[in-house]
Amino acid sequence: MELTKTNFIHYLSCPKSFWVYKKDNENYPDGNFTAFMQKLTRESDEVMEYVHTLFEASRNSTISYHKTFRSNDGLLTKIDCFEVNAKSQTCLYEVKSSTSIKKSGNNNHIKDACFQTITAERSGQKIDKIILIYLNGKYVRKGAINPKSLLIFEDVTDEVRKIYAETSTEINQALHLLAKAKIDLKRCSCIYKSKAHHCDTFEYFNPDISNQSIYNLPRLSPKKRKEFLMAGIMNLQDVPVNYLLSEIQTRVLRSAQSGEPQIDRTEISDTLKEYQYPLYFFDYETYASAVPLIDGVSPHKHFPIQYSLHILEKDGTLTHKDFLQHEAKLPLNLIEQMEEDFGETGSIVSWHASFERKQNQEMAKWYPEKRNFLNDINSRLVNLEDVFKLAYVDAHFDGSTSIKKVLPIICPHLDFKELNIQDGTSAMDAWEKMIAFPEIETKIQAKALLSYCEMDTFAMVEIYRFLIQL
Numbered sequence: 250m251e252l253t254k255t256n257f258i259h260y261l262s263c264p265k266s267f268w269v270y271k272k273d274n275e276n277y278p279d280g281n282f283t284a285f286m287q288k289l290t291r292e293s294d295e296v297m298e299y300v301h302t303l304f305e306a307s308r309n310s311t312i313s314y315h316k317t318f319r320s321n322d323g324l325l326t327k328i329d330c331f332e333v334n335a336k337s338q339t340c341l342y343e344v345k346s347s348t349s350i351k352k353s354g355n356n357n358h359i360k361d362a363c364f365q366t367i368t369a370e371r372s373g374q375k376i377d378k379i380i381l382i383y384l385n386g387k388y389v390r391k392g393a394i395n396p397k398s399l400l401i402f403e404d405v406t407d408e409v410r411k412i413y414a415e416t417s418t419e420i421n422q423a424l425h426l427l428a429k430a431k432i433d434l435k436r437c438s439c440i441y442k443s444k445a446h447h448c449d450t451f452e453y454f455n456p457d458i459s460n461q462s463i464y465n466l467p468r469l470s471p472k473k474r475k476e477f478l479m480a481g482i483m484n485l486q487d488v489p490v491n492y493l494l495s496e497i498q499t500r501v502l503r504s505a506q507s508g509e510p511q512i513d514r515t516e517i518s519d520t521l522k523e524y525q526y527p528l529y530f531f532d533y534e535t536y537a538s539a540v541p542l543i544d545g546v547s548p549h550k551h552f553p554i555q556y557s558l559h560i561l562e563k564d565g566t567l568t569h570k571d572f573l574q575h576e577a578k579l580p581l582n583l584i585e586q587m588e589e590d591f592g593e594t595g596s597i598v599s600w601h602a603s604f605e606r607k608q609n610q611e612m613a614k615w616y617p618e619k620r621n622f623l624n625d626i627n628s629r630l631v632n633l634e635d636v637f638k639l640a641y642v643d644a645h646f647d648g649s650t651s652i653k654k655v656l657p658i659i660c661p662h663l664d665f666k667e668l669n670i671q672d673g674t675s676a677m678d679a680w681e682k683m684i685a686f687p688e689i690e691t692k693i694q695a696k697a698l699l700s701y702c703e704m705d706t707f708a709m710v711e712i713y714r715f716l717i718q719l
Contacts, residue, residue, distance in 0.1 A: 250427055251325040252420070254364045260423040262355050265437040266448035268426055278449050284675040289346070292539035296346045296400075299540065300330065300382055303396040310334040320371035323424055328365055329382075340378040341365055346539040348386030348548050350403060355446075358383075363409045363416040379406045384548040390541035399540070399548070440478060443469070444648070461485045461505045465648035466498045485644065497639055505644035514719050516640040521717060524631060526563040527595040528713070532556060532705040533608050534676045534698065543577050545615060553580045553608050554680050557702035558590055559710050567710065571699055575691070577684050584612060584619050591626065600652045600709055602632035633709055636716060652708055660711045663704070670701040 250271060252260075260267040270277045297314075304312050316331040318324075330342035343362045345351075351358045358381055366376050385401050426432070437454040439447045444464040452458075462484050463469065463477045473494075482488055485505035494502060500511040535551040536542070546552060555573040570590045572583055591597070599605045606627050613620040637650045646654045653665055670676050676698060683694035 251319070251323050252423055252427060253325050254361060254368075257364050257420060257423055258355060258361070260426070261360070261419065262446075263437055263439050263448035263450070264423070264426055265432060265434075265454060266439075266450040267423070268429070268432050269450050269453065271427055272429075276450075276453060278453075284672065284678050288674055288678060292346045293344070295540050296382075296384065297329065297344055299394060299396040299399060300342070300344055303400060304330065307397075308332070318369045318372040318374060320368055322371060323427070324364075324368040324371055324420065326365050326368040328369065331369075338377045339375060340380060341369065341376050342380050342382055345381060345383040348384045350381055350383060350405070359405055359408050359412065360416060362405060363412055364420065366409055367413065367417055367420060377406075378404065379409045381405050384539060386548055388541075389547050390544050392544065394540060440483075441471070441475065443474075455483075457483070459484045459486075460647070461644055463488070465505070465644060466494070466501055467648045468495070469498065497642065500639065500642040501644050501648060504642055510641060510643035512642075512719065513640040517636055517716055517719060520636055520640065521713075524596040524598065525594065526561070527592060528561040529591060529595055529597045529629075530559040530561065530706040530709040530713070531597050531599050531605060532702055532709075533605055534673065534680075534702050535608065536677050536680055538677075538681075543579060545579050551608065551611075553583055553612070555698060555702055556583065556587070557699075557706040559703075559706040561710060561713070569703065569707075571703060573695055573698055574680075575684070575687070575695075579615055580612060581616060581619075584616060584623070587626070588622055593625075595629070596631050597626060597629045598631055598633050598709055598713065600632070600634045600705070602630045602634075606630055633713065641716070652705065652712075655712065656708045659715050660708065663708055663711060665701075665704060665708075668701050668704060669697040676701055 256267065256271065259270060266277075301314065311333045313328075313331045315327045315329065317327050328341055329344040332340040332342065334340070341362070343358065343365060345358055347358075362379050362381060366379055369376055381403050383401055383403070385399055388395075388399050434454060437448060437451065439451050440455060440458075447464070458464075463474065463482065465485065477483065477488070485502055488502055488506075490502075490506070492502070504511045533553045534555045536554045537549050537551040539548055541547060541550065543552075553574075556571065558570045560568045560570070572586045572590075574580060574583060597605075609623040609627050613623045634650050634652070637646070637655055643658055645658045649655075656663055656665070665671060670679055679694040679698050682690045683698070
């Protein structure tokens with residue numbers, strides 16, 4: 250059984266999860282190739298095309314793409330670019346679609362390159378130089394993509410050699426684990442990590458940990474998490490009432506143990522009294538890509554492609570307006586439509602308002618003549634999400650204040666799951682299809698995009714209505 254780079258990174262993240270995936274796959278959860286993963290794959294392929302273009306135009310040496318190396322002890326890898334120059338010196342190129350070199354966690358580019366190097370050298374191919382290719386975050390597209398300006402080449406040979414012995418030992422440990430017919434299926438190392446970093450098989454190894462667990466306590470430090478585990482406490486029902494926690498963590502704990510939300514009606518009332526009618530419930534959807542799609546944009550730079558706006562008058566009248574960009578271009582016409590849709594007074598209600606504020610700031614750089622309008626929008630922004638950070642806390646939110654966690658608990662009659670588009674990455678994918686194949690995709694994708702963005706703002710309206718009735 251072979252060990253690939255992806256397998257090795259899986260092993261480093263959670264050895265037991267890696268073993269189940271490789272040796273007991275029937276018990277490994279069926280994973281979806283998510284829209285986010287699909288986007289990463291497409292963008293990696295696109296970056297690779299520009300690397301190929303640059304090499305073909307500037308190299309006189311022999312270059313192989315996706316060259317396969319297999320070692321006798323079971324390692325398998327495909328190297329993005331493998332070069333042999335006139336002096337028979339070899340260079341391994343690892344291509345990344347990020348704008349920097351990641352050096353920690355599960356996304357460690359140096360560790361990736363080291364695995365590639367070890368596999369090649371165990372297969373008998375000496376590697377003289379190791380280079381990471383990644384995107385220049387300061388590159389701004391102007392006309393056709395310039396691969397030489399888009400790409401950065403960084404020699405990481407010394408950094409790879411520094412961790413070579415350590416990584417080689419880790420690889421040997423992974424191969425040793427892979428050779429085992431059975432392992433202990435009780436617990437996995439992910440119990441020491443936050444919920445966001447749990448492996449896909451966490452429930453398989455830890456079936457006794459309930460949905461209401463210590464992992465739902467917001468911003469729980471590694472030290473505090475270890476204290477709980479050393480005391481044998483994993484479920485919130487087992488946490489002593491007087492346990493020293495932060496204010497928000499204490500409220501989540503009380504909610505879990507009482508089965509009721511913790512509500513500070515005075516704080517909620519005081520917060521909402523600051524909102525001025527008419528209320529503009531507002532949400533952007535944006536697009537970003539590794540290789541800039543349009544002029545004026547840098548790698549992974551977001552630009553708004555649509556918005557939804559629900560306007561709630563003091564007498565309860567509700568109207569809806571929206572905008573969807575049908576061309577790949579900077580959002581001047583979007584701003585102009587906003588100028589028509591927004592009145593000069595009234596609070597602008599958003600969820601995680603820092604995102605909308607950031608987009609307005611960036612658009613003001615593109616269009617200085619619109620700066621006053623966009624600054625005015627920002628000055629009127631209020632963040633409805635803030636209410637759920639302390640004033641309304643429910644353990645059923647799973648330690649999150651995301652609108653997708655709050656909505657089904659507060660307003661169970663509404664559900665994002667009924668929509669064709671479920672998240673921001675899916676929205677980017679739908680918009681990309683719409684502009685790439687307008688005759689085929691416009692009607693289908695436009696409807697899905699407008700429905701998804703409208704749900705975001707209508708959800709805020711319904712949550713606001715719920716709160717003012719408390």
